Amino acid sequence: MSRAKDISGLEFIALNAMLMALVALAINMILPAFSHMTGHFNLPDPNRIGLSVALLYIGLAFGQILFGAWSDSIGRKLSLNIGLLIFLGGALLSYFSSSFWGFIAGQVIQGVGLGAPRVVTVAIVRDRYEGAMMARTMSFIMVIFALVPTVSPYLGQGVIRLAGWRALFVLFGVGALTMLIWLNTRLAETHPTDARTPLSFQRLAFNFGAVLRNGPAMLYAGALGVVSGAFIAYLNMSQQLFEVQHGLGSRYPLFFALMSLSLALASFLNGRLVVRLGVERLATIGVVVMCASSIVMAAATRAMGRKESLTELSLYLAVMLFCFGLLVSNLNALAMRSLGAVAGTGASVVGAVTTFVSVPLAILIGSFYSGSSVPLVLAFAGFSAISFCLVKLADRL
Template structure:
């Protein structure tokens, strides 16, 4: 399959090689993961610095960013369809820079959370527009293949991010992590500006108006295939948010792992990356629908089996057993991320920017609500987390069941 259909830009028009294109897109998208995961080792220090009394309130450090991410994604797609992909990414990176400055120099916990919310609004720009940029160049299984390779490289960042945050804490306090964000944002901005040409020519841009945005948004949300996979992806991402918001507490309180937390976090994150990389090869042969269906079934089965083991062992399991089942579940999530987003985007190539915004925003809203709901049920055991994995995977399987026949060839 060729990367382009009639009317789409030719691959020869692009300066970066395929490998550089993947690396640049992965870095842009990984700003989200970095903003979340690099701060995780510092959550206790932030709580101590601002005298946060209830440890559950520390989850807002993650949730605030997701809130900004959900709201920010609404705007960037229409903006990128109207003015082009590059200016939209510039805007997002600059807003992320402002949010990092606010958090770095905050004088209260509430101000730091405002900075996190601004960071989320900013980083949603590269996240949304990067997907539209890929859709400008690729379609179908080839798009899923590219997205899987991007996700595989992207996942290196959440695997490394807690270690980066922990390393910063050795030489500075938690504010140094936000200063690191500032430096990395400037580097990313320069690389993108110098190496990535615009992928949306002027004659394919859509004038931004309330009527146009509303019409295109209704088209996205009324397409039953896209809508089903929005809910499915949101539920799966919600399971992941449940883990992210409680990860440090989980390792510290249940397994007494503190200093080594970044290592264990990285192992589970890499299982997502390895699965995404494998999907980039498997999807061409087996298709997105079949792989997503099997991954949902496997995720549900693993979660139910682990809950049964927990029950038999009175809620106490060794760390190695948790890591095995965690890696299995996260491998399923790695297979689902790229495929479910590509399945949602596939019918929307003619309005890729708006579609990417609506899909990304709706998915994030669903995941944030579900993640908050189950994050607040954390009780010092593994029951809430694996219950979330089971419920969300089964629900995602059910909401995509009716449309799988229509996408079975993808």
């Protein structure tokens, strides 16, 4: 048996978590640089730099479709290798770009490349586990994935102070090369040759059609996409909410990190509870608490006739991210439950549906921001209510 096949359960979780964490690093580390990049590119509207995150997600959606389907035909490891190299190329383009739109192009290319670690890791986990055990494993992966945002703004802020914002993309390149080495020396291929589907348009179309016709899977993916729209809007607006609206300045990464800890806590608790309580029950709890808390927050803000305090906003967002932490692992596991035969294509379609639903919603929410958290609170309330309806409909099917 080769050394790669001896990878332990803990190392398996750590490797897949760090592959997924590249997505969080590429998004969260540049948040403290928004004001620097706005000035560098002479942008008239500070909200415009938020396009870098939204469009990275668009690239991510296309990357997920591409690499998920490929991984069913060419294997998980080769798909990851190609994706990581594309991500590296996008990081280099963003580093060398002299124009805003060149920088944006680099972000989109990074997103396409990140589609591989984002979706193929889910397929790798599905190759080994299903149902509650998949949700449990994904929860522990999400603990590490969720802890990355607690340190990435600090790391980004430190890099910016030492070497400028462009150095962030050098760090991304180093991260991609590190993961390439770890992946190729330690992880065995989880999708054997005899289980692969021929790489042809007809086969890809058949697999995509089979996934898209799976009503429960698509409903669960839509439910995750809706609540993810509010989450991405929070990422886009967090710098303005904390640093500008509440005057935190350089303390912004601290509050962002504290919020992210609640997401990590939810993932950890989910991993401990999901086998006992069940995936469906925990997903329902997450979406109901998210909706009820948002309604209470919106009503209280209106009754007080003033903006929320920093403490009130922080407590509310901590609850939202805790609920989101419950939903990510469980709704993903529910969507993938019946897609084991085409796990790569299934993960790509689920991920793409989630992204194509969430990104336009996030951009829409961001367009309503005018110095108040009210649009974000209403989005969490309304989107979680829609998500609840989709989950219940999928449960019936």
